[in-house]
Each structure stands twice: as structure tokens, then as C-alpha cells.
Amino acid sequence: MTVPRYWRNIGAHYRLEGIRCKSCGEVSFPPRSSCPKCHSKDVEVVQLPRKGKVVSFSLLRSPPNGFEAYVPYYVVVVELENGVRVLGTLTDVFGEVKEGMEVEAVFRKISEDGEEGLIHYGTKFRPIA
Amino acid sequence: MKPKNPVSVYGWGSYVPPYRLTVAEISRVWGRDPVQYEEELNVKEKAVAGPDEDSATMAVEAGRNALSRAGVNPKDIGALYVGTESPPYAVKPTATTVAEALGVGPFSLAADLEFACKAGTEGLQATIALVSSGMIKYGMAIGSDTAQGGPGDHLEYTAASGATAIIVGPGSKDAAATLEGSVSFVSDTPDFWRRYAARYPSHGEGFTGEPAYFKHVEGATRALMEELGLKPSDFDYVVFHQPNGRYPLTAARDLGISPSALKVGLLSPMIGNTYAAASITGFSAVLDVAKPGQRVLVTSFGSGAGSDSFSFVIEDGIEARRDKARKVMDYVSKRVEIDYALYLKFRGGIRLGGGAK
Structure with missing residues (x-):
């Protein structure tokens, strides 16, 4: 980026x-x-809204450049409480991922542009356990 | 030091990552006796940040929790300090990233502070002064660290991750707690340092205890009690910086403070030393349970070295704020044990590369 x-x-x-x-x-x-x-x-x-439900998910094991440290991770479509759909990733997943699973938005590192470039921050979704 | 105009705590919030690395697991890797280490340190395990976490992301979650409790518009936060010894960048403020994520600014003072484990309470002193002078209405002080010790070094057993944010504003009964006074106490003490290019910190063997931690923690705390005319039994809760689970107990004994006053705010046996977040996370845990009228003593310590000591009295407004965010123990009790290999993967200890192109 x-x-x-x-x-x-x-x-x-x-x-x-x-x-x-x-x-x-x-x-x-x-x-x-x-x-x-x-x-x-x-x-x-x-x-x-910062809460929503997982509508669709896919487990990713072969990441694009800059995302190697986070493998394996889930790419998800989240439907927020107001119905808006957002494409994102899950973090801190300890159980089975299911459609309809409740998640909340958290601020995390998304990727890094090598050792000298910018650190890219953004929003991920965390299961509400 | 007493503020010219009264200053109160309006919001508090913490974050501790769920991952735990046990002292027994670190001992296994380096061939140490786990029982001896657990007993010497009075620490069972430490909290470890996940692979997508750093001092900025943890500060944001703590800050969000504090804003929920304070109920103030982020635009009214006139100053935001992030105290950390593990900033994501060597040059580029953590505080502006945190402010932007929380919706604070652009009309806000923002800066990173560095003083080993004391950087969080420095921000608190500074925001108290800005509020008391009337320059700002509300200020946020954050301590956040993803602390690292050298592999196999005894600091590795306790160097942990966590964050706490405190929001202060004009004195009010509707707030959570009001400051009675504070003391700062510093001297050049070579107990712990890290040079620019060094990956891990070094420490002056023999300097850690008496001339560093105990001299400053006890010096600041004694001076505060004298200034305010208070005695050890006047405090319902006492929080000291907690590099391990032992030092705070020794400091309490030296000062004539009952170990039971330490109990709620002593978290290092369960999560390790969260550095700039350590003493204020203990304070945050106290605010999660304290009742109106109770008195709380908080004394930080940072290597190099210095302590800030504060006395707060809990206000009636605490009850209405408490349940508006996750509590410290909600984070402490949510634990997922990881092994040393995952710890290395999470904290950049594995050199990535290779594979299909």
C-alpha cells in the first residue's frame, strides 16, 4: 500500500x-x-457500529506479502448491527468459526511495509466470547 | 505536589492480551528449575501480545474502555500522552496514532513519554497539571508496553504486555476519584538501560533492588504521606510498581503497609510486569472494585530511576461508571496458554521468508 x-x-x-x-x-x-x-x-x-455477525469466512494459509506473520487467519464478511457489510479479517480466534458468530471491531496491526516502511494499522474483528 | 484547582479521574480502562507464557515453559527452554523461579519471582505466567498487537493497538483498546467510562466526547480530550518503552517506531509518535484511532484531536496536545516503567504515571502528572491550570478540560494518560527481556535473561520471565488509560478532568463528586496530592522522586541510577541499536535491555546486577526500586518507591511514598499528613493505615488500597510479585510486598513491609491493602492491585503474579502499564493497571483494578470514600495510594517506579506517588479518594460517581467497560479481571481471567515457539512467532523471534514465489 x-x-x-x-x-x-x-x-x-x-x-x-x-x-x-x-x-x-x-x-x-x-x-x-x-x-x-x-x-x-x-x-x-x-x-x-462496532459489533456484528460473521456472514461468510475463509481460512487463509498462503498470505500476500506483508501478512506472513499472521498465518493462518480468517478472511471474513461481517454484517454490522446496522446491516452494512464489511470485508475484514478475524483475530484472537480460539474456537470454531461459524456463520452467525458475534464479533466486535478491534484496532490492530494489519501489515508492515518491510522493516523500514510504514506499519499499517486498521480494524480487525474479534469473536465475542 | 497539590494541584491549584481540584482534579478528578473520570475514566479508566485497561487491556491485557489473552496469551500467557508460563514461567515453567520459559524455564524448560533455558534449563532452569521452574519451581525455584516461580517462588523467587512470585510470578506464574506473563501476558504476551499477539502477532498483530503493539503498544499503539493495546493503548487504543485501553483508551476506548476509559472513554466509555468517562462518557466524554473524544474531541474534548485536550492532551493525550502515551508512556512506553516499546514504541512501534523509533521516530513517529505513538500518541498521534492512538489519538486518531480514538477520535481525539486535531486540537489536542499529543506526545510519547519514555521513562522505563514510569512513563505511564508521568503522563498522569502532566495531564493533572494541565487540567488544574485550566489549559485543558480533560486529559488522557496511557501506559502501554510490549516488554521484552533478552532470551534466557531473568527479565524474560516477567517482561509482559498490557495497557491502561486514565482520563482526568476538573474536580467533581460525580467523577470516579479525586486526587489529594502527588510526589515525584528521581535520581540517576544505572539499574536498567537499552542503547539505541540494542535489541534487548541490560541491567546493572545488584542495582535493581535497594538503590533503585526500594529507594525510589519508598522515598516517594514516604514523602507523599508526610506531605498529606497520612499514615499507612489511612489507605484502603495500595498499588506499587510490580516488576515481579515480590518487590511490592517487601516495599509494603518496609513502609508498615498491610499486605492485604496490596491484594487487589497486585497483578504481576498472574500477568507479569507490564512496564509502563504496571502500576496504573493495578490502579485500574482497584477502581473496578473500590467504594466511595475509600483512599488509594499508587506509586510507580521506572528504572534510571524514579517514582511518582499519588493519593486518590474515591467519589460517589464511581459506581455509575464501573460497568461501562470490561474490567481488568475480565482480561486477566481470559487466558490462552502458548508455548515458547508460538511466543517467538508472535513477538518477531522467527526470521520470516523463503517459500514459493
Whole structure:
């Protein structure tokens, strides 16, 4: 990830911010300059709920560069309490992962750009046990 | 030291990672007698940060818990200090990452503080002063560390991970606790250090106890009691920095403090030494259970060396805040034991690379 791209996404990645369309009311993630439903540009940044349920999951054992230290890990689609779906990964998994499993958003390291580059922080999901 | 205008604690919150490495497992790897080490240190196991955790991420979870209890808008946090001896970057503040993740700023003072295990309470002294002077309304002081000892060194048995955040604001009965006074006590003492390029810390054998920990912890605590006209029996709870499970008990004995006053805030036997987080995580555990009117003594210690000592009286407002976040014991009791190999994998002890390209 380039430095500008990382910086531009800090709100979404650190604080799980999405957008709400002032025209049609649609709430979505990630934040964009226009509503993905009605294409209105009248959108505002909103804080998304930090709890949700796992809708779909896949266990990943062959990671992309920068993610080697976290293997094996689950890539998941989480449906947040307001119905917005977010793609993410799970952390601190000690039991079986199931569809419908309750999770909460936590702030974690996502990847590192080598030993000299930026550390990329963001949101992961942790099972609520 | 007494603040010009009264200052209270509004929010407190901690984080301890679930992973535990036992003293017995470390002893197995280095061929030591596990029973002897457990008894010498009075530590059974230490908390270890996961592979995607560092001092910034742990500070954020502790800070989030503190904000939940304080019930203040993050934008009203006028100063945020992160005290740590394990910052993720050599140059780039941890405090701005933590502030950004918590929604604090941009109009906020933010800085990292470093003073070995004392860095968390330094932030507390500084935020108390800023609140008391009226320069800010609320301030957040965090101690967070993913401490490492050299492989096989006796520090490896206790160097642990954890974080605690304390939010202070103007004095109020509706807050959780109000500061009575504080003392800071420092001297140049070569008990523990790490040079820039060194991966692990070194320590001056023989300096750790008497001239370092006991001189500063007891010196600061005695001066505080004298300044406030208080005696050991006036404190319902006492928390000392806890590099192991033994030193705080010895300091209490020297000062005439009952060991029962130490019980709630003495966490190192279960989670090890969380460095800059250690004394304030003990304070956080006390705030999780203390009743209005009770008095709490907190004395930190950082190598190099120094102590900050504080006296707080619990306020009526504590009860309404307590259940708004996870408590210290919720984190301490959630434990997943790992072996030395996973510990190395989690903490960067394995050199990654190779494989299919």
C-alpha cells in the first residue's frame, strides 16, 4: 500500500467510518465521494457500529506479502448491527468459526511495509466470547 | 505536589492480551528449575501480545474502555500522552496514532513519554497539571508496553504486555476519584538501560533492588504521606510498581503497609510486569472494585530511576461508571496458554521468508 493511500483511508481503517447518503439514507462502507445506491454526492461520514455477525469466512494459509506473520487467519464478511457489510479479517480466534458468530471491531496491526516502511494499522474483528 | 484547582479521574480502562507464557515453559527452554523461579519471582505466567498487537493497538483498546467510562466526547480530550518503552517506531509518535484511532484531536496536545516503567504515571502528572491550570478540560494518560527481556535473561520471565488509560478532568463528586496530592522522586541510577541499536535491555546486577526500586518507591511514598499528613493505615488500597510479585510486598513491609491493602492491585503474579502499564493497571483494578470514600495510594517506579506517588479518594460517581467497560479481571481471567515457539512467532523471534514465489 502506498503512503498516500494509507493516509487517505485512516478514518475508515482506524475508526470504522462509513458514509450516509443525505439523499436516500443509504449507509455504506468503505467511504466514497458518492452514494453507491443513488449516486448522490451529498454524503456525510458516519461512525459504523462496532459489533456484528460473521456472514461468510475463509481460512487463509498462503498470505500476500506483508501478512506472513499472521498465518493462518480468517478472511471474513461481517454484517454490522446496522446491516452494512464489511470485508475484514478475524483475530484472537480460539474456537470454531461459524456463520452467525458475534464479533466486535478491534484496532490492530494489519501489515508492515518491510522493516523500514510504514506499519499499517486498521480494524480487525474479534469473536465475542 | 497539590494541584491549584481540584482534579478528578473520570475514566479508566485497561487491556491485557489473552496469551500467557508460563514461567515453567520459559524455564524448560533455558534449563532452569521452574519451581525455584516461580517462588523467587512470585510470578506464574506473563501476558504476551499477539502477532498483530503493539503498544499503539493495546493503548487504543485501553483508551476506548476509559472513554466509555468517562462518557466524554473524544474531541474534548485536550492532551493525550502515551508512556512506553516499546514504541512501534523509533521516530513517529505513538500518541498521534492512538489519538486518531480514538477520535481525539486535531486540537489536542499529543506526545510519547519514555521513562522505563514510569512513563505511564508521568503522563498522569502532566495531564493533572494541565487540567488544574485550566489549559485543558480533560486529559488522557496511557501506559502501554510490549516488554521484552533478552532470551534466557531473568527479565524474560516477567517482561509482559498490557495497557491502561486514565482520563482526568476538573474536580467533581460525580467523577470516579479525586486526587489529594502527588510526589515525584528521581535520581540517576544505572539499574536498567537499552542503547539505541540494542535489541534487548541490560541491567546493572545488584542495582535493581535497594538503590533503585526500594529507594525510589519508598522515598516517594514516604514523602507523599508526610506531605498529606497520612499514615499507612489511612489507605484502603495500595498499588506499587510490580516488576515481579515480590518487590511490592517487601516495599509494603518496609513502609508498615498491610499486605492485604496490596491484594487487589497486585497483578504481576498472574500477568507479569507490564512496564509502563504496571502500576496504573493495578490502579485500574482497584477502581473496578473500590467504594466511595475509600483512599488509594499508587506509586510507580521506572528504572534510571524514579517514582511518582499519588493519593486518590474515591467519589460517589464511581459506581455509575464501573460497568461501562470490561474490567481488568475480565482480561486477566481470559487466558490462552502458548508455548515458547508460538511466543517467538508472535513477538518477531522467527526470521520470516523463503517459500514459493
